[in-house]
Amino acid sequence: MQFLSYLINGLGLGSVYAIIALGYTMVYGIAKMLNFAHGDIIMIGAYIAFFALTKFALPFPLAVLAAIAVCTMLGVLIERLAYKPLRQAPSLAVLITAIGVSYFLQNGAQILWSSSSKVFPSAISTGSISLGSASVSYLTLITIATCIVVMICLTLFINRTKTGSAMRACSEDKGASMLMGINVNMIISITFAIGSGLAAIASVLLASTYPSVYPTMGSMPGIKAFTAAVFGGIGSIPGAFIGGLLLGIIEIFAKAYISTQLSDAIVFGVLIVILLIKPTGLLGKKINVKV
Amino acid sequence: MKEKSSVFSRFGDKKNRGRLMSFALVIIAYIAVEVLLKTGSLGSMFSSLLVPITCYVVAAIGLNLNVGISGELNLGQAGFMSVGAFCGICVSGILANSISAGIPRLIIAIFCGAILAAVFGFLIGIPVLKLQGDYLAIVTLAFGQIIKSIFMNAYIGIDTEGLHFSFVESNFKLQPGGKMLLNGPMGATGTQKIANFTVGTVLVIVALLVVYNLMFSRSGRAIMAARDNRIAAESVGIPISRTKMLAFVTSAALAGAAGALYGLNYSTLVPNKFDFNTSILILVYVVLGGLGNMTGTIISTVVLILLPELLRSLQDYRMLIYAVVLILIMLVTNNEWLMTKWKSLFSGKAKGGA
Amino acid sequence: MADNTDKNMKAPVLDVQDLGIDFGGLTAVNDLNMQVYDGEIVGLIGPNGAGKTTVFNLLTKVYKPTRGKIYFDGKDTAGKSVVDINKAGIARTFQNIRLFGNLTVLDNVKTGFHNVIPYSPITAILRLPKYFASEKEINEKAMDLLKIMELDKYADYKASNLPYGAQRRLEIARALATNPKLLLLDEPAAGMNPQETAELMDMIRFVRDHFKIAVLLIEHDMKLVMGICERITVLNYGMMLAQGTPEEIQSNPEVIKAYLGD
Numbered sequence: 001m002q003f004l005s006y007l008i009n010g011l012g013l014g015s016v017y018a019i020i021a022l023g024y025t026m027v028y029g030i031a032k033m034l035n036f037a038h039g040d041i042i043m044i045g046a047y048i049a050f051f052a053l054t055k056f057a058l059p060f061p062l063a064v065l066a067a068i069a070v071c072t073m074l075g076v077l078i079e080r081l082a083y084k085p086l087r088q089a090p091s092l093a094v095l096i097t098a099i100g101v102s103y104f105l106q107n108g109a110q111i112l113w114s115s116s117s118k119v120f121p122s123a124i125s126t127g128s129i130s131l132g133s134a135s136v137s138y139l140t141l142i143t144i145a146t147c148i149v150v151m152i153c154l155t156l157f158i159n160r161t162k163t164g165s166a167m168r169a170c171s172e173d174k175g176a177s178m179l180m181g182i183n184v185n186m187i188i189s190i191t192f193a194i195g196s197g198l199a200a201i202a203s204v205l206l207a208s209t210y211p212s213v214y215p216t217m218g219s220m221p222g223i224k225a226f227t228a229a230v231f232g233g234i235g236s237i238p239g240a241f242i243g244g245l246l247l248g249i250i251e252i253f254a255k256a257y258i259s260t261q262l263s264d265a266i267v268f269g270v271l272i273v274i275l276l277i278k279p280t281g282l283l284g285k286k287i288n289v290k291v
Numbered sequence: 292m293k294e295k296s297s298v299f300s301r302f303g304d305k306k307n308r309g310r311l312m313s314f315a316l317v318i319i320a321y322i323a324v325e326v327l328l329k330t331g332s333l334g335s336m337f338s339s340l341l342v343p344i345t346c347y348v349v350a351a352i353g354l355n356l357n358v359g360i361s362g363e364l365n366l367g368q369a370g371f372m373s374v375g376a377f378c379g380i381c382v383s384g385i386l387a388n389s390i391s392a393g394i395p396r397l398i399i400a401i402f403c404g405a406i407l408a409a410v411f412g413f414l415i416g417i418p419v420l421k422l423q424g425d426y427l428a429i430v431t432l433a434f435g436q437i438i439k440s441i442f443m444n445a446y447i448g449i450d451t452e453g454l455h456f457s458f459v460e461s462n463f464k465l466q467p468g469g470k471m472l473l474n475g476p477m478g479a480t481g482t483q484k485i486a487n488f489t490v491g492t493v494l495v496i497v498a499l500l501v502v503y504n505l506m507f508s509r510s511g512r513a514i515m516a517a518r519d520n521r522i523a524a525e526s527v528g529i530p531i532s533r534t535k536m537l538a539f540v541t542s543a544a545l546a547g548a549a550g551a552l553y554g555l556n557y558s559t560l561v562p563n564k565f566d567f568n569t570s571i572l573i574l575v576y577v578v579l580g581g582l583g584n585m586t587g588t589i590i591s592t593v594v595l596i597l598l599p600e601l602l603r604s605l606q607d608y609r610m611l612i613y614a615v616v617l618i619l620i621m622l623v624t625n626n627e628w629l630m631t632k633w634k635s636l637f638s639g640k641a642k643g644g645a
Numbered sequence: 646m647a648d649n650t651d652k653n654m655k656a657p658v659l660d661v662q663d664l665g666i667d668f669g670g671l672t673a674v675n676d677l678n679m680q681v682y683d684g685e686i687v688g689l690i691g692p693n694g695a696g697k698t699t700v701f702n703l704l705t706k707v708y709k710p711t712r713g714k715i716y717f718d719g720k721d722t723a724g725k726s727v728v729d730i731n732k733a734g735i736a737r738t739f740q741n742i743r744l745f746g747n748l749t750v751l752d753n754v755k756t757g758f759h760n761v762i763p764y765s766p767i768t769a770i771l772r773l774p775k776y777f778a779s780e781k782e783i784n785e786k787a788m789d790l791l792k793i794m795e796l797d798k799y800a801d802y803k804a805s806n807l808p809y810g811a812q813r814r815l816e817i818a819r820a821l822a823t824n825p826k827l828l829l830l831d832e833p834a835a836g837m838n839p840q841e842t843a844e845l846m847d848m849i850r851f852v853r854d855h856f857k858i859a860v861l862l863i864e865h866d867m868k869l870v871m872g873i874c875e876r877i878t879v880l881n882y883g884m885m886l887a888q889g890t891p892e893e894i895q896s897n898p899e900v901i902k903a904y905l906g907d
Contacts (some may be wrong), residue, residue: 034425082618088320089625092364096578099571100617108609186344223432230429262458265440268433273425276418392664507777508769509759509783516745516756523743526705527823528731528760561715 005134005254007249012140014248015147016209018241019202020225022154023195028229029171030191033091036098037078039222041196044202045071046120046213047113053121062123065199072124075196076189084185095248103280109215117214120207143205150198151241158237163190171235224251227271233284242282310503314496314588320593321492345491346372346553348592349498350574351544356502358574360511360581361538362518363420364428367435368573371543373565374411374548375404377442379551380479380560384450384472393485396459400485400549401494407514408547411438412540435570447473467578471528478561480552494552498545498638499585505541514538579620648855650853656719658859659735661706661794664713665705665883673699674883676714681827684854686860688870690894691709691880697863698740700880705737706730713808716825737823740814740832740863746805750776754787754871757822770812780803789820792853794818794848810841813850821852828852830862834869842866846873854905871895879903 027035030176045067048079052063086094087233093138128137158164169177170187176185206221207213228247232239247267302468324341327333379400390396419430446457450469457463460475473479505511513534516524521531553559576595580587596614602609623629664677674696682685690691704715710826714741715722715797717733725791734756741805745753746847766778794814799807804815813833819827833849834842844867853860864870870877879886879894881903887894894900 082622085622086625087401088627089621092358092578092582093621093625095364095617096575096620099575100614100621103614103617104608107607107614111607111611200631219567221437227433233382234425259444259458261444262340262440265437267604268436272418274432275422275430279422279426286334428827433702504770504772504872508763508764508766509755509764509779510769512752513759515748515752519745519747522707523739523745524740524756525727525733526743527757527819528728529756550743561682600737619757 002134002256004131005136006086006205006252008131008134008136008140008144010249010252011245012209012248012282013252014228014245016146016205016221016244016246017141017225018230019198019205020221021201021228021240021244022237023198024226024229025232025237026167026191027195029235029237030167031083031188032093032227033083034098035083035195036095036104036222037101038199039218039220039225040096040102041075041199041218042203042206042221043109043213043215044074044105045200046207047109047118049204049207050118051118054165062202063093064201067195069206071196071200071203072193075192079189079192084188085166106215106219111141113215115211115215117217118275120213120242121161122208122211124208137206138207144208145207147196147241147244147270148202150201153209154194154237163187166251167191169291172272177206227268229272231274231282233278235279235285236283237282238280299638309333309584309586310499313499313503313589316586317492317495317499318348321488324488327447334578340596340600341488342486342491342556343553344593344596345488345495345540346549346556347573347576347596348495348589349491349549349552350546350578351540351573351588351592352495352498352502353549354540354590355577355580355583355585356505356545357542358447358577359504359584360506360518361514361535361542363535364574365431365539365542366428366567366574367433367438368542368546369567369569370431370435370438370566371408371412371546372553372569373404373438373442373562374552375401375408376554376560376565377445377473377479377545377550377562378407379404380482380554381447381472381626382551383483383485383525384470384554387483393483397485397487397490397552397555398476401490401548403546404554404634406551407549409540409544410544413425413536416536416539416543420539422533432567432570435565439562439566442473442478443476443613446471446475448576454462454642461644469629476562477488478559480563481498482555482560484556486552491552495589498548501541502585505537511536575617579617598644617632654826655682658718660719661704662714662715662716663702664700664703664710664715666708666711672883674703674880675712676884677772677880677883679878679885679888681859681861683826683859684851684853684857685876686862686874688874689863689880690865690870690877691862691886693880695880696883697880698831699883701737701795701828701831701863705735731823731825734824735829736820736823737829738813738820738831738833740835742812742816744804744812744815744819746803748804749800749804750785750804750815751791751800751846752786753791754818754822755783755821756859758783758786759823761767761822761824766904767790770823775818790818790821793821793852795844796842809836810845812835814845817848821856821907825858827859827861830860830864832863832865834864834866839868842869845869848871 020038020083024035027033047061048070052058052066053060058066067114075189078101082097083094086097091135123140124142128135158167166177166187169180169182170184174184188214224247225244226244229240230249249265250270251263254263258266318438328338350368357363357365357423382403383396383400386399388397415434419427420431444458446460448455448463448465448469448471450466452466455463455465462627465471513524513529514537516529518532525531529541576592577588579595597611599609602612605612616643659681661679665675666673677700689700691697699708701709706725717735722730722877745756745829762779762783766775788797790849791800794817796811799811807815817830817833817861825861835846836846849860850873874891876889877891877894879900886903887897887900
């Protein structure tokens with residue numbers, strides 16, 4: 001059964017997209033901005049994990065923690081320095097700033113670590129298990145499991161904790177939240193921290209699957225994850241999850257059954273069709289303007 | 292003439308000044324460059340940038356019509372440039388035997404590039420303009436990606452039997468003596484370089500004329516009205532989709548013309564040249580130049596293309612500095628306190644002078 | 646209710662029959678019947694939340710009615726779009742002012758001539774003679790409207806920089822530019838002082854006489870409503886409560902009860 005193995009590989013790729021897309025969508029939901037530098041946080045995370053594993057010979061879990069710690073701090077720092085002063089500015093100004101941050105991270109990485117790609121050590125067991133006639137690598141299974149755990153934790157956090165409900169309040173109405181005594185700046189920082197931490201997790205999974213680390217490695221997964229977030233309805237957490245998984249499955253199936261080269265065209269084509277049918281994504285809220 | 296001036300006198304002097312400044316700037320810059328070229332004081336690096344600069348200026352003016360005047364974020368302008376470029380290259384290649392003179396062939400190629408990009412703009416505009424805000428932006432991004440991967444897989448050639456086209460390399464065969472126009476991911480190779488700076492400058496002026504004439508007309512007011520308040524615009528009988536489509540298609544056509552000129556300036560051109568980063572770059576020119584401000588767009592495009600070249604001595608650090616400059620400009624221009632200080636400084640000086 | 650027998654001879658310019666709309670389970674307007682005749686100034690009043698603006702949104706096709714018919718100029722308006730209805734001859738202003746904030750005051754009015762004095766984008770780009778002729782006409786007519794609404798001195802101001810009362814008058818000027826047969830004014834005097842309101846009343850009467858149009862207005866300022874409206878329709882909870890001349894409405898116990906409570 002080729003179909004089954006494609007499906008599972010699709011879910012694996014989709015899980016990575018979903019984890020990145022969750023970060024995208026959370027930041028969008030709270031800060032109402034498209035954080036184009038999100039993909040480059042992934043790249044930084046991959047480099048940190050790489051050096052932790054090779055130079056410092058840390059065990060894998062510690063390397064992941066290091067990547068999460070650095071990315072989280074980086075995310076908060078970027079928000080404080082570059083985005084916070086633009087809270088009242090038009091959205092295009094914020095978008096251009098995010099692009100500037102993205103260039104900064106990419107070129108900074110190039111200066112620090114050169115543009116040549118580094119081979120990411122395979123830290124996760126390379127073995128595979130067979131499901132019927134299909135064989136699935138442990139890595140894929142770990143990726144899918146991680147994504148599910150992340151999704152459950154995030155849902156619990158958003159729905160069950162005080163900080164989570166403050167986040168939901170902020171995404172509905174920042175002004176009113178502030179009047180209710182919520183520290184909006186704090187909530188935005190926490191959102192960026194979580195989003196960047198998720199990017200770090202995704203970076204390790206991504207670098208383990210495609211084992212090369214280079215300064216522009218985050219761009220394409222970033223764009224794909226952004227697409228996944230829009231797919232599911234940007235701002236919606238379950239939407240990003242479903243969008244990510246669907247995108248991964250569509251991409252793998254397009255590669256397997258139609259054309260490897262045209263797979264990107266097909267993925268983006270499907271996005272356009274989905275948006276034509278549901279203009280605010282699968283789970284997005286309908287916008288009503290009061291006349 | 293009397294009649295014309297009475298029409299414009301009520302438009303407000305500011306708008307007229309902006310328009311005059313754009314044209315003056317382009318013409319002065321053209322004369323200055325030509326003088327420098329004749330005296331040989333322009334380095335080869337700068338002279339090789341002249342045509343690309345005009346191309347990006349035209350694409351940016353088009354994008355400003357879309358983003359600044361019409362108010363819709365477009366992340367796929369490079370896609371339309373790509374359509375124009377490869378269309379222009381093919382047209383020029385096909386006509387190479389029948390029209391040997393470069394300039395008329397270039398003009399026909401630019402025209403065809405603009406038309407085909409406009410057709411693509413119309414087709415993509417049908418779904419795109421049904422959406423709003425960031426959803427619209429993502430579809431233009433998706434479109435740019437689709438165009439790129441289509442050209443990455445397109446094989447077009449011409450031989451004695453006519454034009455051949457395929458999406459699969461192995462299916463693609465040409466008669467001996469046939470000419471390959473598009474070669475998948477390798478793009479166009481062996482293109483005759485017929486672009487020049489004068490045609491580029493003329494194209495910039497045409498682009499300015501098109502955009503300004505549109506802006507100061509019934510259609511331009513409708514486009515801006517639809518941007519400022521959709522519901523009110525509909526209530527005075529302005530059809531939103533058709534109005535937005537006009538801006539979108541015009542913007543695409545200008546990008547297509549720019550792309551054709553760009554493509555015919557190099558002997559080889561890969562489809563990867565027109566990726567998401569190029570779209571973003573053009574958007575940066577527009578936002579930094581000022582939404583709806585064409586003179587600003589021209590200046591910012593020229594400065595931002597030259598900046599990395601001027602910083603070349605800093606080697607690896609130049610793009611880092613570029614990034615920092617970009618962020619700082621956004622932070623400073625959007626800081627109310629700094630801007631009021633800046634303005635009061637200026638008005639204070641003016642008063643002192645008077 | 647049939648207060649003006651002479652008006653029944655003519656067909657009404659606006660004829661609303663059994664109009665109703667539901668939002669989900671909520672009935673916002675129900676069983677509304679009303680007519681507006683040529684050259685009339687009619688008031689639509691009622692307590693907050695009575696559904697007055699919803700009626701305007703139904704008349705201008707922002708909302709599709711759940712029940713009932715709207716005839717304008719003798720023709721059924723079912724299936725028409727917001728743009729179509731403006732072309733047919735209904736123009737409106739908005740309760741929460743909706744101007745084109747970044748355009749000049751003059752350009753705001755000029756947008757109103759979009760379908761009245763049309764020419765193609767090609768004409769504009771190539772600057773054909775028709776462009777200059779049309780622009781001249783648009784410019785003159787727009788200035789005339791600004792003069793009527795006493796806004797000519799603000800012509801080159803950015804619309805969003807106008808004082809509140811002037812913004813309301815600019816919306817009226819823009820609506821008039823579309824050459825309507827029926828003008829819908831949604832709380833035109835809101836935020837105006839008594840002096841401005843008095844001037845506005847004169848303007849509305851002048852506009853009605855000068856352009857020979859009918860005016861339907863929503864207003865809370867009873868002095869304005871009783872001062873200029875020839876007939877008044879009172880809405881309460883989306884239903885018509887009363888209809889008649891200002892005198893009849895003022896003495897109607899149902900109306901007094903709706904406004905003052907039990």
